[in-house]
Amino acid sequence: MLPRRTLLAGLAALAAGRASAAPETRAAPETRDVRVGFTPRPYEDAFRAGIEPTLAGQGYRVAYAHFSTGLEVNKAVAHDEIDANVMQHSVYLKAYNERNGTDLVGIVPVPTPPMGLYSRKHKALSAVRPGATVAVPNDPVNLERALKILRDAGWIGLRPNGNPVDVTELDVTDNPKGIRIVPLEAAQAPRALEDVDFAAVQGNFAIFSGLKLTEALALEAMTAPYINVVAVRRPRAEAPWARAIVAAYRSDAFRAAIRADRVYDGFALPDYFR
The missing domain is CATH 3.40.190.10 (Periplasmic binding protein-like II)
Structure with missing residues (x-):
């Protein structure tokens, strides 16, 4: 029969061995809310299908806000009621800033249906x-x-x-x-x-x-200034969630989703689709 001290040491070693052999469990990613505003379709549809899944995998939770006009959704971003919007081209955005004294910027172009x-x-x-x-x-x-x-x-x-x-x-x-x-x-x-x-x-x-x-x-x-963009307040343009949105739009997964869906036939596509 083994001495008690030797037995205890053996049990401790066994327990340590089992712990080291057990698979590692990774902590779930921290959930962070990103508030995004839209006017009626199709930009929300594309965001839900091709952007939100990528953001969710990085721990972001998207909150959708709906507006009737571009003026309303830009005001919501400018007043920090939402983080970003997807509904306007750069020419409209520039005109809005000049008229309202705001500082909104486009961070990435998005597929856009022409007039x-x-x-x-x-x-x-x-x-x-x-x-x-x-x-x-x-x-x-x-x-x-x-x-x-x-x-x-x-x-x-x-x-x-x-x-x-x-x-x-x-x-x-x-x-x-x-x-x-x-x-x-x-x-x-x-x-x-x-x-x-x-x-x-x-x-x-x-x-x-x-x-x-x-x-x-x-x-x-349609030329580049009239292709729509994701717009945010300038101080937030380099925030982690903003960089994540940019990367999601430029991803292979997003490009594949857009090219596979015939709904987007006729859309003007940004340069990153080439």
């Missing part, structure tokens, strides 16, 4: 006739985009203007088709299709209302 010209009454651009009504956004930045679509269709002449914030209907220099331009709140454009001949509809509102980009009679030639 398109739609009609429920006509099947082709060639159907336009003198007196035809064409609805366009009533805010200057997006009005410029709509007028460029009409210009490229050959319906109007447009005076060059280096500052989109200053664009009005008075910048139309020629109207050979005799169309009547009807400014409306951008969100109302899909509903206006029942009453006007044509409407220039922003991509997000088109998709939200069930219109397809492939159904547009014309789509804008």
Whole structure:
């Protein structure tokens, strides 16, 4: 029979051996809330499908906030009611900052549906006739985009203007088709299709209302300043959660998710998709 001291030492060694052989258990990642605001689709859909899973794996919990207009969601970021928003291009963001004395910045571009010209009454651009009504956004930045679509269709002449914030209907220099331009709140454009001949509809509102980009009679030639961005307050641009959002958008997983979903056909894609 072993002496008691020897027995106790053996049991201690056995216990230590079992402890070292047991698998390591890793602590669950710390959960941190990230508050993100959206106007109606499609940016929230893309965020839920391609960004939130990556953030969740890093311990972030996304809280979604919904707004009707870009002014409301920008105000919420500026007042620190939410951390970020996804709904606007850099030109609109710059104009908002200048008008409101805010300091919001874009941290990463996102897939963006272009503005398109739609009609429920006509099947082709060639159907336009003198007196035809064409609805366009009533805010200057997006009005410029709509007028460029009409210009490229050959319906109007447009005076060059280096500052989109200053664009009005008075910048139309020629109207050979005799169309009547009807400014409306951008969100109302899909509903206006029942009453006007044509409407220039922003991509997000088109998709939200069930219109397809492939159904547009014309789509804008979208360039980088008009591709939407994730916007945050400048002091938060390098916060860990902000860097995590940027990395998630630029990830292989996000690119694969967007390319696999036909819903995003026709979207303008940021450079990191190349």
